[in-house]
Amino acid sequence: MVEGSGSGAVTATVQGSGGVVVSEAEVWKALEKVEDPELPITVTDLGLIREVAVAGGRVRVRLVPTYSACAAIDVMRQDIRLRVLALPGVEEVSVELAFDEPWTMARMSERGRAALAAYGLSLPGRRAAEPVSCSYCGSTNTTLENPFGPTLCRAIYYCRDCRNPIERFKPPAE
Numbered sequence: 001m002v003e004g005s006g007s008g009a010v011t012a013t014v015q016g017s018g019g020v021v022v023s024e025a026e027v028w029k030a031l032e033k034v035e036d037p038e039l040p041i042t043v044t045d046l047g048l049i050r051e052v053a054v055a056g057g058r059v060r061v062r063l064v065p066t067y068s069a070c071a072a073i074d075v076m077r078q079d080i081r082l083r084v085l086a087l088p089g090v091e092e093v094s095v096e097l098a099f100d101e102p103w104t105m106a107r108m109s110e111r112g113r114a115a116l117a118a119y120g121l122s123l124p125g126r127r128a129a130e131p132v133s134c135s136y137c138g139s140t141n142t143t144l145e146n147p148f149g150p151t152l153c154r155a156i157y158y159c160r161d162c163r164n165p166i167e168r169f170k171p172p173a174e
């Protein structure tokens, strides 16, 4: 038996009651199916999962609270709980927010960025303070029109060149 330290360094599978074993890899695989309810991106591509720890039949998932202002985070937490609970050998799931490290765009995977760009969202760069570029013509001659887009995670910009409204993914720090 391996002691679950909760440090995230536990990679060995441990025996849950009933003899069914769940591994961290299986939990990660289940998490890859959890999508943001408002955007076509999974929680793993979003970089939302900070840590998965397995100890016997107990699983702890820690999230980086990117969307703390959005109702989406509660939907995702619930979805994560149900998906992980459905795995054989899992008896208990806790989904916590880890406030020790802020979410940044750097946590988003290339696949996630590609998915959001294909969806038509303008994305912030990996570094802050880059100009907002138009998702239609690429111009940076843009202006903030409405900081509150259709959801709290999006803002509306306006392109002065092609005169299109631009939906921009809005990370918490922006």
Ligand SMILES: [Zn+2]
Pocket (backbone or CB within 6 Å): 134, 135, 136, 137, 138, 139, 159, 160, 161, 162, 163, 164
């Ligand atoms: Zn434009």
